[in-house]
Amino acid sequence: MTQIPVLPFERSGHDRVIAGVCGGLAATLGVDATLVRLVFALLALAGGAGILLYFALWAYDNGRRRWQAALLVAAAAVALLLALGFSGSAVVGAGLIVAGFAVVLTRGGSIRRGGSLPVLAIVLMMAGAIAVLDNIGTSRSFVAPGAVAGALLLVLGPWFWQLRNERVQRIRLEERQEVAARVHDSVLQTLALIQRHADDAARVSAVARRQERELRRWLYGSGVGGAVTLADGLADAAADVEDLHGVRIELATAGDLPLEESLEPLVLAAREAMTNAAKFSNADEIFVYLEADGDHVAVFVRDRGVGFERSAVPADRRGLAESIEGRMRRSGGTAAVTSAPGAGTEVELTLPRAAP
Amino acid sequence: MIRVVLVDDHELFRAGVRGELGTAVEIAGEAGSVAEAVPLIKKLDPDVVLLDVHLPDGGGEGVIAAVAPERPAVKFLALSVSDAAEDVIGVIRAGARGYVTKTISSDELAAAVQRVADGDAVFSPRLAGFVLDAFREGARVGDDAELENLTAREREVLQLIARGYKYKEIAARLHLSIKTVEAHVSSVLRKLQLSSRAELTRWAHERRLI
Numbered sequence: 001m002t003q004i005p006v007l008p009f010e011r012s013g014h015d016r017v018i019a020g021v022c023g024g025l026a027a028t029l030g031v032d033a034t035l036v037r038l039v040f041a042l043l044a045l046a047g048g049a050g051i052l053l054y055f056a057l058w059a060y061d062n063g064r065r066r067w068q069a070a071l072l073v074a075a076a077a078v079a080l081l082l083a084l085g086f087s088g089s090a091v092v093g094a095g096l097i098v099a100g101f102a103v104v105l106t107r108g109g110s111i112r113r114g115g116s117l118p119v120l121a122i123v124l125m126m127a128g129a130i131a132v133l134d135n136i137g138t139s140r141s142f143v144a145p146g147a148v149a150g151a152l153l154l155v156l157g158p159w160f161w162q163l164r165n166e167r168v169q170r171i172r173l174e175e176r177q178e179v180a181a182r183v184h185d186s187v188l189q190t191l192a193l194i195q196r197h198a199d200d201a202a203r204v205s206a207v208a209r210r211q212e213r214e215l216r217r218w219l220y221g222s223g224v225g226g227a228v229t230l231a232d233g234l235a236d237a238a239a240d241v242e243d244l245h246g247v248r249i250e251l252a253t254a255g256d257l258p259l260e261e262s263l264e265p266l267v268l269a270a271r272e273a274m275t276n277a278a279k280f281s282n283a284d285e286i287f288v289y290l291e292a293d294g295d296h297v298a299v300f301v302r303d304r305g306v307g308f309e310r311s312a313v314p315a316d317r318r319g320l321a322e323s324i325e326g327r328m329r330r331s332g333g334t335a336a337v338t339s340a341p342g343a344g345t346e347v348e349l350t351l352p353r354a355a356p
Numbered sequence: 357m358i359r360v361v362l363v364d365d366h367e368l369f370r371a372g373v374r375g376e377l378g379t380a381v382e383i384a385g386e387a388g389s390v391a392e393a394v395p396l397i398k399k400l401d402p403d404v405v406l407l408d409v410h411l412p413d414g415g416g417e418g419v420i421a422a423v424a425p426e427r428p429a430v431k432f433l434a435l436s437v438s439d440a441a442e443d444v445i446g447v448i449r450a451g452a453r454g455y456v457t458k459t460i461s462s463d464e465l466a467a468a469v470q471r472v473a474d475g476d477a478v479f480s481p482r483l484a485g486f487v488l489d490a491f492r493e494g495a496r497v498g499d500d501a502e503l504e505n506l507t508a509r510e511r512e513v514l515q516l517i518a519r520g521y522k523y524k525e526i527a528a529r530l531h532l533s534i535k536t537v538e539a540h541v542s543s544v545l546r547k548l549q550l551s552s553r554a555e556l557t558r559w560a561h562e563r564r565l566i
Binding site for chain 2: 209212216248250251252253254255285286287289290291293300302304346
């Protein structure tokens, strides 16, 4: 059997009108004592439930006389329900539901989604629910329901207010944690990596540049997650190629566009062009320039490397023919390659811009 | 030897630049903020100031605005990791003769300092892209011609810079002399600095909205 924890409730020694119950409860809940007294007074109008509850708490007093307290709470609940106009069998039904919850508490089940419920508890609660639903009668007077409603409002009002404040604070805290997490995941990890590979200059510089890009996009660009603009997409591709091949890629842009599906082939073709430059040109720096204006988008990928002669490229090299030229053609664009041995290479990719 | 003042709030970065440029130029002084930089530059009267776009108490713009009227001979070269086009353009408009990114190699940085000292403009590919964006035809509305247009040739030169071409390569490609290419770049710089502020403010604002 699970131990039900002792609620830290103690009658107040100094803030007392009768026995210090309201004062003690106010101290435990962290609310104003007058508010608690008002709730009890209103509940007292509901068939004397408030009075019984008061005695129950007096008896409980830090878990000293639990059984008497439990009986008094049950009596208060019965008085409340009767005062609200529920018939005797409805009260029995409510009792069965409470008993069901008690079984859950003591048997260690859970009423949350996915938690296991003891069979006994399910039977008790279902029987209770049927009894309650069968017997909802009409109220005999308006005093008791009105009093209960008033009490609920007083109890729940401040609670909602507090909940709202907590939510605002939680959002602030989450933002701070998000920043901390980002700094940890990226910057600190990168610094650790740099320390460990301090002798490998190419690697350190690649890692540092990648970090710079990520951080910069997060600070000035479109935020975390996948690329949302064409320039971000190209920056991602450039960062990958830098990491894989240890080259430096300088990205310049004039204008930008949202990264729509129709622009994906352009990013992929540009990435392939960067990869080719990194792998075959022997240049240590590659320049990528994105130009997006009125009616077309163009990406230039250039290196000052060894260059090549088109006719000397073996036919089975699919990179240039398929991944760049074929891809651009299929998406309605063009790819032009300018290269000569010793004079570097430039790939120009263009795509007509769809009418908005 | 060219006398240089370094203005950057990162001690580590200043030490790095000092180490790299130490033999090519004379580092006359260093400052980490606008408040430190202004009196120092006025006192030392260097040939070139290497200026960070972002400083804790204002930007590189603040340094240029405070120094330039009294020391018109001092040249400024902006140096930054910042990607925000409007910040970079802001420093250029305040009077910097060029902009290079902090990832530039030390040889290229030394060459850029030399060029700025000689009175030329230094456009990195990224800056060329930013400027083309600022002068983009679609960016202007109606007959509002406050921002003087770039000529077709100037546009061509800027586009080649953005694509990673050096002045020498541009000259060869366009069958011009290097001097002519330099003249075009200086002309772009002048248009950028003289055009009225309203147009570029709108451009900067629109960029923020993208």
